[in-house]
Amino acid sequence: MLEPNGPLPPEIYWRRRALAIGVAVVALVLVVWLIVSLTSSDDPDATATGASATLTPTPTTTYRPDASSNPGPDAQASGGGGGGGAAAGSTTTTTTASGSSTPAAPGQCSDQSLAVKASPDQPTYQAGQEPKFTIVVTNIGTSACSRDLGSGLQQVLVYTLENQRLWSNIDCFPATAADVRNLAPGQQAPFTVTWSATTSEPGCTAPRNPVGAGAYSVVGQLGELRSSPETFNIA
Structure with missing residues (x-):
């Protein structure tokens, strides 16, 4: 066969x-x-993605001169002139990133793996009050990483609603010690800053004048990351 x-x-x-x-x-x-x-x-088991990491806040750090003491306008970082008079409430912010971010070193948090949010602690302040802001840096990546979060690298800026820059926390206090943080996925690093409600410019050479009543916005920045603005009022 x-x-x-x-x-x-x-x-x-x-x-x-x-x-x-x-x-x-x-x-x-x-x-x-x-x-x-x-x-x-x-x-x-092969197709399931990891569950969303639970946001884990760390204790709030308040080491900037604006937050740790209130010695007066000349000892606090502030920014430029009055604002509009329209009432504005607190708004929800989202984080935006610049497309030209510098690649991070191995183990360092890249801009794409972080989110920044800045919020006032109340929607309206009376004349004479010093607004306080909370800045939260969150690791939105999928792996642990480290980043220097020293206050000299974090900017908190106040603008009028017409986008006129009034103040930055590093105008008068640009140099600070490093503060390297190791952030697990989902972990948050909060900081607080107090504004003297006066104006300032880079270098702190211009006169610092009290701002008037009106609506303003606060923005947080870390490297090339900027948060969306959140509004608040001074009555």
Whole structure:
């Protein structure tokens, strides 16, 4: 039965049999591969993504001169002139990132792995009150990383609603010690800053004048990351 019979030479029939066997083996391999692929795609362990990391706040740090003491306008970082008079409530902010961020060193949090949010501690302040802001830096990445969060690298800026820059916390206090933080995925690092409600400019050389009643916005910045503005009022 195995010996080929026919008008052609035997080697022709053997070649045909070898070709048929080869095709059958390839088809079998493809079928096995397809079954394994379908089985893997149905495996919940293979397709399930990690659960969202729970945001874990760390104790709030208040080491800037504006937050730790209130020695007066000349000892606090502030920014430029009065604002509009429209009432404005606190708004929800989102974090935006610049497209030209510098690549981070190994183990360092990149701008893309962080979110920054700045919020006033109340929607309206009376004349003479010093507004306080909370800045929260969150690791929104999927792995732990470290970042220098020293106050000299974090800016808190106040603007009028017409986008006129009034104050920054580093105008009068630009140099501070490093504060390297190791942040797990979802971990938050909050900071507080107090504003003397006076104006300032980079270098702190211009006169610092009290701002008037009106609506203002606060923005947080870390490196090339800037938070969305949140509004507040001075009555």
